[in-house]
Amino acid sequence: MSVVVGYASGIFDLFHVGHLNLLKQAKSQCDYLVAGVLTDEAAGHKGKSPMVPLIERLEIVASMACVDRVVTDESLEKLEAWEKVRFNKFFKGDDWRGTPKGDQWEKDFAGVGVEVVWLPYTMHVSSTILRKVISAAGEEPL
Template identity: 55%
Template structure:
């Protein structure tokens, strides 16, 4: 491996792919020469988030693979990021800055520093997340405008029907 090459790794669930995911991958790609996106398995997502992803793993992989900023996709089937590093040998890892300062990532920063991996936090897109999207999908929605018309308009009787039969 060419050590002058800045090889980046951007792990995530990438469920309900949205603009925040795209922003992270774009930002990461601008800061490295080769970007590998790590898509975690459903089991890992369940352990990390406490729920299964909405989008199946194979589809999440294909979606992320199709993003032009991504050079390769790696299916992450374990939670040990150092083990992933041993397999991929990246020298910079990218994560949303909402993870900065968490116990998990403070520990990872120390462990990665020991092997020469830089941790770069990318700006978090605050107005959207998979959790917010999932919440919106799960919450009762107001009726659509077409559904509301059914409740507002009264059905017409025979007399009303005749009035509607205009010939132009």
């Protein structure tokens, strides 16, 4: 019996229950979960830099009991992460399903035998929503 290695990647800025849900659900479907935390540069697709510094985001994610290992993720090209980690399953929120990037991940991973698992996106909370709440409250982020 072989060990199933899973990989869940994200920015994990302003860590919230949606992040927790993703990591816990991913861990329930693999033996060993590696979490990739995107660098500020790789997070550029969001249009804003993360509010929480990378080193702190890595520490927060590493502290989760459901995460076995944390790595820095430097790209949305997840085959690069696969080259380093060699996971069997790739976990991502289903808000990426059917997007050009999500379709590309499915195509890329099919070529190397990695299963893409779409996990339910937690609709009521996101780092983007939290940023808007902070901004509307007139609070400047630290």
